[in-house]
Amino acid sequence: MGSALLSQWVAGPESVTVVDPMASDLPEGVALVPDREKIASQRFDCIVAAVKPQLIDEVMPAYRENIAPGGYILSIAAGYSAGRLSRLMGDAPVVRTMPNLPAAIGRGVSGICPGPHASSDHLVHAEAFMRRAGSTITVDSEEKLDRVTAVAGSGPGYVFEIARAYAEAAMAQGFDEDEARDMVLGTMGGAVAMASEPSAPGLEELRNSVTSKGGTTAAGLDALNSDDGLSDRLHATLQAAYDRAVELR
Ligand SMILES: NC(=O)C1=CN([C@@H]2O[C@H](COP(=O)(O)OP(=O)(O)OC[C@H]3O[C@@H](n4cnc5c(N)ncnc54)[C@H](OP(=O)(O)O)[C@@H]3O)[C@@H](O)[C@H]2O)C=CC1
Numbered sequence: 348m349g350s351a352l353l354s355q356w357v358a359g360p361e362s363v364t365v366v367d368p369m370a371s372d373l374p375e376g377v378a379l380v381p382d383r384e385k386i387a388s389q390r391f392d393c394i395v396a397a398v399k400p401q402l403i404d405e406v407m408p409a410y411r412e413n414i415a416p417g418g419y420i421l422s423i424a425a426g427y428s429a430g431r432l433s434r435l436m437g438d439a440p441v442v443r444t445m446p447n448l449p450a451a452i453g454r455g456v457s458g459i460c461p462g463p464h465a466s467s468d469h470l471v472h473a474e475a476f477m478r479r480a481g482s483t484i485t486v487d488s489e490e491k492l493d494r495v496t497a498v499a500g501s502g503p504g505y506v507f508e509i510a511r512a513y514a515e516a517a518m519a520q521g522f523d524e525d526e527a528r529d530m531v532l533g534t535m536g537g538a539v540a541m542a543s544e545p546s547a548p549g550l551e552e553l554r555n556s557v558t559s560k561g562g563t564t565a566a567g568l569d570a571l572n573s574d575d576g577l578s579d580r581l582h583a584t585l586q587a588a589y590d591r592a593v594e595l596r
């Protein structure tokens with residue numbers, strides 16, 4: 348996820364240093380160091396915590412000395428609470444954000460939540476930084492951010508899986524893999540673009556506008572969700588992701 352954000356951030360005026368033991372192929376203009384020792388004496392206005400939540404306790408404390416006066420930590424880690432991270436970093440200001448993968452093409456959706464000691468300047472900076480990677484929604488509690496994680500952070504995973512299963516079903520109708528992929532992604536992309544038009548009606552009305560009485564869509568929708576199976580499955584999906592975020596706090 349860090350490299351997806353980096354691909355959008357490099358267009359900005361800041362100088363960026365990435366610490367990654369194995370990284371290669373970073374965008375031009377980014378300084379890469381394999382470990383923190385190489386930047387031991389440097390200070391940064393914003394340190395982005397982009398390792399897995401399970402590695403934060405091990406990796407992040409070494410960076411306490413790297414926070415410039417007035418600087419802050421911007422964490423993209425799912426679940427791991429801002430309070431816990433702030434304490435780990437010697438009561439440093441923390442802003443948490445939850446981006447999603449389409450940030451890689453500037454179409455991400457990022458939740459943002461100010462944590463302990465974060466000033467309004469830190470929040471404004473984090474919002475501007477994340478807007479370079481797509482749209483943002485600022486929430487006032489970490490509980491809400493963990494719900495953004497369940498809906499949007501993990502969301503591209505659900506969408507890719509739904510598209511994969513949809514394409515698999517298209518192949519069972521006799522289309523080859525490329526035909527199935529093109530039809531499914533074209534249909535999903537077109538429908539999402541239409542629903543995203545500023546003057547678009549609500550989603551239920553849009554669905555109804557495809558559904559002729561006694562027609563093919565009605566038959567398909569009946570199989571898809573007349574027993575609320577799809578709705579129930581999606582509720583369970585978001586709840587499971589949220590519950591996992593809570594476990595990672
Ligand atoms: N994937 C997603 O869609 C999203 C992920 N996130 C969050 O982003 C974070 C990263 O997740 P994800 O990108 O999926 O995971 P990855 O494993 O792809 O990325 C983690 C990166 O951290 C590097 N790393 C490991 N150890 C160190 C270290 N000691 N110092 C510096 N860098 C290190 C890894 O290098 P190496 O590969 O060499 O181990 C890797 O490049 C997580 O906290 C996750 O919750 C948030 C929103 C969406």
Ligand SMILES: O=C(O)[C@@H]1CCC=N1
Pocket residue numbers: 425496500501
């Ligand atoms: O699966 C994860 O834990 C991360 C956070 C949201 C998306 N990927």
